[in-house]
Amino acid sequence: MRRLLERIFEEFTPNARVLVAVGAATPFLIVYFVLHGMALRHEEFRQGLHAGPVVGLQALFLLCSVVNLGIGVKLWPRRWVNEPADDLTQLACLSIGLAYTLLCMLSGTFTSGTNLILVGVLAIGLLLFELQPMVVAYLVCAVLLVGQDVAVMAGWLPYAPALSEGLFSGGKPVWWFVWWRQYVLYAGWVVMIGLLLFLLARLDHLHDNLTRLSYTDGLTGLANRRRFMDVLGTELARQARQGQALCLLLIDVDHFKEVNDRHGHHAGDAVLRDLGRILMASVRTPTDLPARLGGEEFAVVLPDTRLDEARRVAERLREQVATHVFQDGDQRLRVTVSVGLVVARDMNLATLLQQADLALYRAKETGRNRVVEAVERAP
Amino acid sequence: MTNEHVLARLHRWWWRGIDAIEAHLVERRHAANIRVFCLGFAAVLSVIWCLQWLAGWREDLNALYRPGWWGPTLVWQAGLIAWLLGMAAWGKRARDARASHPWAVQLALVPALGGIVVLGVAHGLHDTPVPMLILNVLVFARGLFAWREVRWALALSVLLVLASEWLTGSGHMPYAPLLSAPVFTGAALHPWWALWVRVLFVLAAVLMSLVLFCLAVAVQRRRAELETLVRTDALTGLANRREFMTQLEREAHRQARSGRPMSVVLFDVDHFKQVNDRWGHPAGDEVLARIGALLKAHTRDQVDTAARYGGEEFVLLLPDTGVNEACLVAEKIAVRLRQERFTVGDQGFHVTQSVGIAQVVEGDLDQALRMADRNLYQAKQAGRDRMVASVAFPEDVKRPAWAV
Numbered sequence: 001m002r003r004l005l006e007r008i009f010e011e012f013t014p015n016a017r018v019l020v021a022v023g024a025a026t027p028f029l030i031v032y033f034v035l036h037g038m039a040l041r042h043e044e045f046r047q048g049l050h051a052g053p054v055v056g057l058q059a060l061f062l063l064c065s066v067v068n069l070g071i072g073v074k075l076w077p078r079r080w081v082n083e084p085a086d087d088l089t090q091l092a093c094l095s096i097g098l099a100y101t102l103l104c105m106l107s108g109t110f111t112s113g114t115n116l117i118l119v120g121v122l123a124i125g126l127l128l129f130e131l132q133p134m135v136v137a138y139l140v141c142a143v144l145l146v147g148q149d150v151a152v153m154a155g156w157l158p159y160a161p162a163l164s165e166g167l168f169s170g171g172k173p174v175w176w177f178v179w180w181r182q183y184v185l186y187a188g189w190v191v192m193i194g195l196l197l198f199l200l201a202r203l204d205h206l207h208d209n210l211t212r213l214s215y216t217d218g219l220t221g222l223a224n225r226r227r228f229m230d231v232l233g234t235e236l237a238r239q240a241r242q243g244q245a246l247c248l249l250l251i252d253v254d255h256f257k258e259v260n261d262r263h264g265h266h267a268g269d270a271v272l273r274d275l276g277r278i279l280m281a282s283v284r285t286p287t288d289l290p291a292r293l294g295g296e297e298f299a300v301v302l303p304d305t306r307l308d309e310a311r312r313v314a315e316r317l318r319e320q321v322a323t324h325v326f327q328d329g330d331q332r333l334r335v336t337v338s339v340g341l342v343v344a345r346d347m348n349l350a351t352l353l354q355q356a357d358l359a360l361y362r363a364k365e366t367g368r369n370r371v372v373e374a375v376e377r378a379p
Numbered sequence: 380m381t382n383e384h385v386l387a388r389l390h391r392w393w394w395r396g397i398d399a400i401e402a403h404l405v406e407r408r409h410a411a412n413i414r415v416f417c418l419g420f421a422a423v424l425s426v427i428w429c430l431q432w433l434a435g436w437r438e439d440l441n442a443l444y445r446p447g448w449w450g451p452t453l454v455w456q457a458g459l460i461a462w463l464l465g466m467a468a469w470g471k472r473a474r475d476a477r478a479s480h481p482w483a484v485q486l487a488l489v490p491a492l493g494g495i496v497v498l499g500v501a502h503g504l505h506d507t508p509v510p511m512l513i514l515n516v517l518v519f520a521r522g523l524f525a526w527r528e529v530r531w532a533l534a535l536s537v538l539l540v541l542a543s544e545w546l547t548g549s550g551h552m553p554y555a556p557l558l559s560a561p562v563f564t565g566a567a568l569h570p571w572w573a574l575w576v577r578v579l580f581v582l583a584a585v586l587m588s589l590v591l592f593c594l595a596v597a598v599q600r601r602r603a604e605l606e607t608l609v610r611t612d613a614l615t616g617l618a619n620r621r622e623f624m625t626q627l628e629r630e631a632h633r634q635a636r637s638g639r640p641m642s643v644v645l646f647d648v649d650h651f652k653q654v655n656d657r658w659g660h661p662a663g664d665e666v667l668a669r670i671g672a673l674l675k676a677h678t679r680d681q682v683d684t685a686a687r688y689g690g691e692e693f694v695l696l697l698p699d700t701g702v703n704e705a706c707l708v709a710e711k712i713a714v715r716l717r718q719e720r721f722t723v724g725d726q727g728f729h730v731t732q733s734v735g736i737a738q739v740v741e742g743d744l745d746q747a748l749r750m751a752d753r754n755l756y757q758a759k760q761a762g763r764d765r766m767v768a769s770v771a772f773p774e775d776v777k778r779p780a781w782a783v
Contacts, residue, residue, distance in 0.1 A: 110576050112510035119511070119587050126595035134595075138588070149577070159568075181505050189510060196518050199594050201526065206601035207405050213608050218621075226613075261756070265689060295690040361656070 005198060009127060014084035015075050017128040018092050024124070025096040026068045032103065033061045047166035048177060053106050054162050064099040068092065086133070093125060093137035101141040105148050108160030113181055116188025123195045217292040219269060220276025228291035228299060232349060235303045239344055247302040247310035250340040250356040251279075251317070254368040256296035263331055270328035271335055272296065278324060282317050298337075299356075307343050307373070314339045314371040322369060336369035343374075401597050404522050409480040412523040413487050414470030417463040420491050420516055424463070426582060427498065428456045430575050440571050445559040452501070452557060459494045463487070481528070488520050488532040496536040500543040503555030508576060511583035518590050612687040614664060615671025623686035623694060630684075630698050631744045642705035644695040645735040645751045646670070646712075649763040651691035654730060658723045666730055667691065669719055677712050694751075702738040702768050709734045709766055717764075733758040734766035 008020055036054055039045035071092050075085060100121045104114035118141075125134050151157040167177045215227040223231070232248070239246040253259075253275065260268040272292070279290040279298060289301040300317075302310050321337045340360030344352050355374040363372035403415055434440040435449055444452075466487045473480065495516050499509030513536065521529050546552035568576070610622040618626065627643075634641040648654070648666065655663040667687070674685040674693060684696040697705050713732060720727045735755025739747040754767035761767070 110508070110580050111506045112504070112508060115508070115511050115580065115584060116514070119514075119584070119591070122588060123591050126591055131592075131595060131599065178505075185505060185510060189514070192514055193517065196514075197521060197526070199598065200518070200521050203404065203594060203598050203601065204525075206598060206605060210601055210605050210608065213605065218619075260689070268689075357660075 002198070006202075009202070013080055013082050014089065014130070015081060016079045018085070018089050019072055019075055019079055021096060021125065021128050022068045022072045022092055025099070025121075026065050026072075029061045029065050029068070029099055033058055033065070036061075045176065048164055048174060049166075050162055050164050057102060057106050057162065060102055061099060064095045067095045071095075089129060090133040090136060093129060093133040094140065097121060097125070097137040097141045098144075101144055105145065106160065106162035108163065109145060109149065110159075111181065113184035113188055116185065116192055120188060120192050120195065123192065123199065127195070127199060217276075220273055220292050222276050222279065222298070223289055223291035225291065225293050228289065228293060228301070229349075231289050231291075232301055232352070235301055236344060236347070236349060236352065238303070240346060244304045245306045246344040247305045247307065248342050248344060248352060248356050249300040249302065249310065249314050249317070250342075250353075250360045251298040251300070251337050252339075252360055252364070253296040254336045254338055254364075256335070259333065259335060263328065263333060267326075267328040267331055267333065271326045271333070274324065274326050275321065275335075275337075278320050279317070282313065282320060307341075310341055310343070311371065311373070314341050318369065318371055338363035338368050339371040341371055341373045397593055397596055400593050401600075404593075404597060407523075407525065409478065409484055409524075410470045410473040412470075413480070413483055414467045416491070416519060416523050417467040417470065417487055419519060420495075421460050421463040421467065423512065423515075423582065423586075424456060424460050424494075426578065428453065428460065430578060431456070434571060443558060443569065443572065445557060448557055456498070459490060462490060484524055484528050485531065488524070488529060489535060492516055492520065492532040492536045493539065496539045500539065501555065501557035503558070504540065504543070505554075507555075508579035508583050511587065512579065515583055515586050515590070518587075522590070522594070612671075615668055615687050617671045617674060617693070618684055618686035620686065620688055623684060623688065623696065626684040626686075627696055627744055627748075630696060631739065634698065634739055635741060639699050640701040641739045642695075642697045642700045642702055643737050643739060643747050643751045644697065644705055644709050645688065645755045646674075646693040646695075646709075646732045647734075647755055647759070648691040649731045649733055649759075651730075654728070658721075658728060662721060662723050666721060669721070670716065670732075673712055673715055673719075677708060677715075702736060702770055705736050705738070706766065706768050709736060713764075713766065731764035733763050736766060736768035738768075738770040740770060 008017070012020065036058055039049060040051060040054060071088050075088060078085070100117055104118055107114060109115070122134075122138065125137070148157060152159050167173055173181070215224060216222065217224040235246055238244075253271070256268065256271075259271055275298065276290075276292065279300065283290050283300055283302075287303055288305075291299050291301070293299055300313070302313065305313070318337055318339055321335065324334070326333050326335060338360060340356045340358070340363055342352060342356040342359055347355070359372045359374040363370050366372065403412055431449070431453060434443065435453070441449055466483070469483070473483075492513075495509070495513050499507070499513055502509055504510055517529070517533060517536070520532065543552070547554050610618060612619040630641060648670065651663065651666070654666060670693060671685075671687065674695065678685050678695060678697075682698060686694050686696075688694040695705075695708070697708065700708070713734060717729065717731055720729060722728075733755055735751040735753070735758055737747045737750035737754060750769060754769060758765050758767045
């Protein structure tokens with residue numbers, strides 16, 4: 001059920017959503033139509049109803065059903081076309097909204113059952129449609145409801161015109177009215193709670209995705225530059241406060257341009273992905289943070305790590321990459337990396353990165369496939 | 380003040396309000412959210428309390444309540460309100476934004492949801508606005524807290540509702556025990572009762588609609604953001620490679636059907652590595668961002684696709700454009716880029732780019748991309764800062780490319 005709802009809201013085109021709304025609302029309208037028709041025919045039920053308003057409502061239900069069916073027929077061939085039919089969407093919102101609003105107006109707006117129906121229709125509409133058609137339909141229905149209530153207060157209209165005193169005998173509602181009210185209330189409650197929990201869960205889910213995506217690199221799944229900068233900043237501040245060693249590895253793939261040129265971008269991407277995996281496997285998560293800074297540049301933040309440990313990590317990494325056979329389809333290739341290593345001792349972010357950059361540069365200069373430590377210079 | 384001013388101001392307030400609500404919905408800071416929840420619910424309860432208190436002033440209204448129940452109910456409700464206000468005050472004092480207070484959340488949620496259900500049972504669940512209010516409180520709670528924090532309170536209220544239904548059904552408890560006068564018998568409503576019902580219904584309906592609209596806006600915003608994030612490159616704001624590939628495929632189908640020309644233009648910044656090494660990564664990023672803006676400015680909205688293809692490589696997809704027109708576009712961009720001056724400190728530098736262009740024939744994308752890549756390579760080989768263009772005939776890779 002949840003999977004189905006997810007699919008409807010994530011993958012359906014606007015036109016298909018209109019069809020969902022029409023398809024969900026129209027059968028209910030038809031059921032109401034049939035039930036009311038049956039009630040009007042039985043003496044027992046007819047006593048509790050005023051025939052005139054009920055017949056008017058029947059006509060409205062019929063009209064709305066026909067409109068909805070028309071919309072359905074018109075949109076069916078275009079259901080997977082991603083060009084929304086705005087006017088038909090608006091028409092569907094209005095016809096469904098009006099049908100339920102008038103139903104509630106005629107049977108009394110001030111009971112929870114009818115209110116739950118209205119709110120439920122609103123919730124489903126907001127889940128399916130854009131804001132604008134819903135705002136228009138909402139305003140029209142709200143004006144009707146408020147207008148009716150003003151007329152009731154002024155004494156121009158009776159409250160709940162479709163219901164008559166025959167619903168009550170001796171101050172107590174008749175059995176079928178009790179039954180009906182109970183059914184509407186509990187059905188409305190269950191549906192509403194389900195819908196709202198779903199809506200809120202969806203919001204949470206979207207938000208989590210957003211946070212995760214904005215902090216990870218799409219290709220490798222490692223942290224991206226933004227997250228790297230964030231974490232490095234916090235770790236540097238902690239280092240300054242607590243004085244524990246903090247190391248940074250800056251890693252660059254040697255001759256990556258050639259990999260791309262000779263084997264194609266696809267192979268290049270495969271190399272980067274594999275490298276991401278190697279990096280992820282070779283650090284002590286969750287304290288260490290491997291990241292892709294962009295292009296073929298990677299980095300690892302190693303908090304609470306002394307120089308000799310960091311050196312070991314870097315060497316192991318370099319060796320693993322150098323011995324790994326990268327594969328893309330039937331192409332096999334090897335690459336190497338150069339690593340710049342720096343120990344942060346009371347530095348700011350810019351100096352630390354610059355030092356690491358310098359060390360990496362010297363690693364490239366002195367023949368690549370090696371780890372070079374930054375030499376501390378007197379300030 | 381003119382009408383437009385009022386509208387603009389209303390519009391701004393509306394969005395600011397939504398932003399504030401969203402921040403609470405999404406950030407899930409316990410102390411702050413407990414405060415919001417308790418204050419909001421206490422306000423609703425106060426409305427009910429005031430209406431009931433008003434009834435106590437007149438004998439005929441007081442007669443609507445079961446004898447002897449009016450005062451204690453009032454005190455009990457006041458106690459609940461005081462408890463909530465106390466929790467709100469605690470929430471204000473506990474400012475530590477990130478600390479988690481699971482017990483405090485339960486201390487706010489369980490009395491609140493339990494309290495509103497008891498109030499609903501006392502007034503009668505079937506023909507009063509209280510079920511709507513219960514729903515409101517539940518949504519409010521779930522919006523501000525995670526599902527696992529709300530479920531106990533939800534389970535409690537469901538149990539209370541079921542128990543009350545069973546007790547009324549089996550005759551152990553009267554329906555709406557708080558009220559002595561029948562509430563809705565088909566006869567005209569007592570005016571005070573009509574007011575009670577109206578006020579609470581309007582309150583519940585307005586709150587519920589607001590909550591629903593806010594949620595819908597929040598969900599739509601998240602979706603839009605997610606879509607941009609997935610489709611665009613963060614640095615340049617252009618389409619990313621994945622999005623480019625999708626567009627390429629779509630346009631290729633269209634091209635194969637319509638037979639109109641379509642071109643692919645590959646740009647590569649010359650000596651970009653040196654820019655990075657010499658002027659620093661921030662300067663390199665600036666170059667890429669500026670090129671992104673240039674490409675966007677020189678392409679047609681909704682028709683062309685400009686994308687960052689990788690590191691310092693960009694690509695344009697130009698439907699309805701033959702190789703000659705594509706050359707014109709690329710030339711314009713190249714000229715503009717040559718004129719751009721980038722500065723680091725008080726020094727400035729210029730960059731150039733090499734361009735490879737290919738016209739797609741018969742929807743054969745791979746061929747066109749390969750051809751554009753080869754042309755780009757030739758442009759690089761021939762000394763950079765130039766472009767090479769050709770038509771990518773499927774069988775033909777030997778046909779001479781002409782340099783511009």
